[in-house]
Amino acid sequence: MHYDEVNDALFQAFPSFFEVIELDLQYYNDDYCGGQYSVAARFVDFLEDCHSKGDDETYRKGLLFIEQLHQSNWRDVRELATVGYLESFLDWSEKDKLANDLGDESKRWWLELNLFWQGKIDGIGQSFRLQQGDHIEHEGKTYEYLGKGLKATGSKTIWRLSPELYFKCWNCGYFMNGDPQTDDRCLCGILNKSSGYGRFGIKQGDNTIEVFQRV
Numbered sequence: 001m002h003y004d005e006v007n008d009a010l011f012q013a014f015p016s017f018f019e020v021i022e023l024d025l026q027y028y029n030d031d032y033c034g035g036q037y038s039v040a041a042r043f044v045d046f047l048e049d050c051h052s053k054g055d056d057e058t059y060r061k062g063l064l065f066i067e068q069l070h071q072s073n074w075r076d077v078r079e080l081a082t083v084g085y086l087e088s089f090l091d092w093s094e095k096d097k098l099a100n101d102l103g104d105e106s107k108r109w110w111l112e113l114n115l116f117w118q119g120k121i122d123g124i125g126q127s128f129r130l131q132q133g134d135h136i137e138h139e140g141k142t143y144e145y146l147g148k149g150l151k152a153t154g155s156k157t158i159w160r161l162s163p164e165l166y167f168k169c170w171n172c173g174y175f176m177n178g179d180p181q182t183d184d185r186c187l188c189g190i191l192n193k194s195s196g197y198g199r200f201g202i203k204q205g206d207n208t209i210e211v212f213q214r215v
């Protein structure tokens with residue numbers, strides 16, 4: 001699900017929420033993030049309301065929706081899940097039990113949000129930042145994190161491409177194999193590799209590219 005499909009998916013899954021919010025949507029559509037953040041805050045109000053009325057089924061279904069957003073490959077969708085949805089729960093009187101009701105990925109980000117608001121970390125996501133040598137799982141395979149930018153490939157001036165290396169797009173999460181003989185483009189189109197011209201790079205600057213190696 002892409003960022004601009006989130007609201008439609010939400011309204012489809014929760015028609016009773018759509019009835020609540022329908023008349024206000026024209027105002028939200030003008031906000032700087034396209035309405036997703038305003039709708040997220042209203043949806044959390046709706047879920048809190050369901051919970052207090054004893055409608056546990058809708059409440060849990062709502063948390064599951066938020067969990068699915070957290071599992072997205074798209075960074076803007078995951079950010080919306082944390083900063084738009086979860087953060088709206090922060091002033092809820094019953095938030096202390098929320099951690100037990102959330103899915104695994106949401107729980108991880110909920111704890112992170114709380115650390116941030118308690119002033120224990122400087123940024124949301126800081127605790128999860130990869131360190132050189134960390135191993136991650138991606139689609140059933142294990143990769144070692146080498147760092148960011150072309151320095152991580154062991155070069156100072158040009159990208160050292162090789163089939164052993166993988167490059168991750170910060171935006172869509174696409175894992176690009178580093179084989180210099182093949183062309184490739186990430187899902188969102190900003191990370192590109194062209195064999196013919198020997199070009200490789202990303203519009204937002206090479207240091208945004210995370211470099212991995214298959215283990």
Ligand SMILES: [Zn+2]
Nearest residue numbers: 169172186188
């Ligand atoms: Zn991308």
